[in-house]
Amino acid sequence: MKTTFAYAAALASALLLAACAGGPQPPDWQLEAKGSMDRSVAAYMEGNSRVEMAELGRARVQLTRSGRADLLATAELLHCATRIASLVLDEPCTGFEKLREDATDAQRAYADYLKGQIQPQGIALLPEAQRRAAAGDAAAVAGIADPLSKLVAAGVMLQAGNASPAVITQAIDTASAQGWRRPLLAWLGVQLRRAEQAGDAQEVAKLRRRIELTQGMPAPAKPQTP
Template identity: 65%
Template sequence: MNAHFKFLLTASCAALVACSSGPKAPDWQMEAKSAMERSVNAYMEGNSRVEAMEFGRARSEVSSTGRADLMARAELLRCASRVASLVLEPCAGFERLRQDAPAAERAYADYLAGKLQPQDAALLPAAQRASATGDVASLKGIADPLSQLVAAGVLFQTGRASPAVVQQAVDTASSQGWRRPLLAWLGVQAQLADKAGDASEAARLRRRIALTENPSPGVSGAPGTAGPKP
């Protein structure tokens, strides 16, 4: 999550993530950073209750600065975790702050919504610029797992996610142990198998979905979704 966190929560080394050298960062910076990291991890693992609680803590810390730009980045990071999990909905928290947000944050919000204007692409982080072509090779070149899943989610939202992109997203979510995006991307794969008439592959994927949702018979798994229809 580091690459996304650094872009979205820091305009400079002195924003939410402390520099490796120099004066000690104020407590609010470290508290906000830790809370946002826990919030995103909880969401990806499927724990909505902890996600909401930790995001509330982060929002409280950031609001103590009175800075709309920092609050906008926190809201964008929260929305990025949704896009990575194929929860494709308006980023309401950011939209309330849009008029006071810097150009880079507005461009990133448009990117998450699949509405980025070509002239604003240069405002995005390098990883997102590189993946704009929809090439799975560029997706694999994104080292940060969250950034990779967000890029895949945007490609899916804009109708440019090839089966190879979907497979890469499944592999990334699985390797991180991120239940929520894994269920979403497996659901997409199952629907693709249905459309291709591959009943055995669709059945295999649904067994994997069931295993991810319910690791033990009769035990409820974490809340998740089988994914949106492509």
């Protein structure tokens, strides 16, 4: 059994442990922590903050049983990555910062990356999928397969002012394909503001209709013909 820390790309699918073929079954607390984090991420992206925080709390309880700050830091980074993916860019990663001193160098680099404050020497410590994005290469986003990683990279780029229209479209398409209402609305809002600034009335109207649909608002009734 080995521990996997591949923030963003692998965090959602293998938060804590990936059992080697034929290896021993992970202890219950690890499985429960991973399950809770998976549910926490899904709930947040779907717009259910109450369930998200309840599941995050359960994961934290399980992880503290290990007495390892790096394991808990992994969960806190995943929690914060969902915010960047959803363009909540002004919320501090408080849970991780409390653990920063005992976190790994790679974890500290990833936390700085999420804040848009990573130093050049820290880029090599990031997951491979994020390195080019951290260097400002907008084309790198298209090559990221994992949906959460793609949205995180796009969010970091937007934060730095490097998000091209193509990056925004990729973020919208990614959130839409996953059924992630919260980031979809956030990225549609970005596209709407740009359309408004460009004076594209037709695109503005189209985006507003899509936002209303995503929010679950009923479509206007068709007028009845006599």
